[in-house]
Amino acid sequence: MNGRRLAVALACALVAMASLPWDAEAATRRGPRKRSNMPPGWTWPPSRAMRTVGRRCTDELTAMGVVWKRAPRQRKVARPIYVPKMELGGVKLTSIFRKGPFVMDCHLALSLARAGEVLRQIGVRELRFSTIHEYRRIRVRGAKRRPLSRHALGLAVDVFEIVTDTGEKVVVEKDYKKKDPTLLALERGIASSLDFRTPLTPGNDRRSHRDHFHLEARVNYEQEQPLRTAMLCTGRCSDRPAPRQVSARR
Numbered sequence: 430m431n432g433r434r435l436a437v438a439l440a441c442a443l444v445a446m447a448s449l450p451w452d453a454e455a456a457t458r459r460g461p462r463k464r465s466n467m468p469p470g471w472t473w474p475p476s477r478a479m480r481t482v483g484r485r486c487t488d489e490l491t492a493m494g495v496v497w498k499r500a501p502r503q504r505k506v507a508r509p510i511y512v513p514k515m516e517l518g519g520v521k522l523t524s525i526f527r528k529g530p531f532v533m534d535c536h537l538a539l540s541l542a543r544a545g546e547v548l549r550q551i552g553v554r555e556l557r558f559s560t561i562h563e564y565r566r567i568r569v570r571g572a573k574r575r576p577l578s579r580h581a582l583g584l585a586v587d588v589f590e591i592v593t594d595t596g597e598k599v600v601v602e603k604d605y606k607k608k609d610p611t612l613l614a615l616e617r618g619i620a621s622s623l624d625f626r627t628p629l630t631p632g633n634d635r636r637s638h639r640d641h642f643h644l645e646a647r648v649n650y651e652q653e654q655p656l657r658t659a660m661l662c663t664g665r666c667s668d669r670p671a672p673r674q675v676s677a678r679r
């Protein structure tokens with residue numbers, strides 16, 4: 430009897446093992462497709478966690494004294510707002526050729542507001558931009574599955590020129606290659622900020638960014654997860670991984 434049970438158990442184990450490579454391969458095949466270029470925890474329509482993170486963002490803007498207005502709903506912008514004054518952290522945002530108002534996600538406004546002090550110390554008084562929100566995909570030559578640009582999410586701004594505290598206008602296309610110190614300091618300042626992802630500049634992407642800095646707010650919509658997991662795991666917390674429970678919480 431025991432021998433038969435052992436044989437059955439072994440057979441089951443073999444079947445399970447045999448299915449592993451296929452599953453793993455399928456998961457690998459699915460992986461790159463499913464793993465998008467979106468911020469961690471990003472879903473559409475926005476999940477409850479995303480809405481909570483968005484509200485927290487606007488609360489923080491208000492606490493910092495930034496006057497903002499809700500913007501009409503935009504596709505793929507989680508927390509669309511206007512900043513009527515177009516000044517964040519004491520740094521002006523000026524469009525080079527478009528008329529406002531400019532929709533942005535709250536997190537771009539918050540990241541710029543937080544960076545304002547450092548930018549002013551560097552000597553930046555104004556960021557002159559072409560685009561903030563625009564529904565488009567990233568530029569990758571030949572890629573069929575091009576992910577959405579952070580501009581589509583309202584999280585990025587393309588800065589072509591800056592104005593310094595001495596009133597000098599510095600142009601990325603012309604002055605970056607001359608190693609303009611304010612531009613280089615801006616690049617370093619944004620790169621070292623946790624509120625931004627690595628900026629794209631002529632220094633690291635000459636092909637697509639030879640004439641502008643792409644500044645992109647970093648946002649993580651999974652911020653609430655550790656807390657929620659802890660709450661779910663009090664008492665009868667199982668030590669086995671439970672992927673189904675994780676997906677059910679979304």
Ligand SMILES: [Zn+2]
Pocket residue numbers: 580585586587642643644
């Ligand atoms: Zn850009």
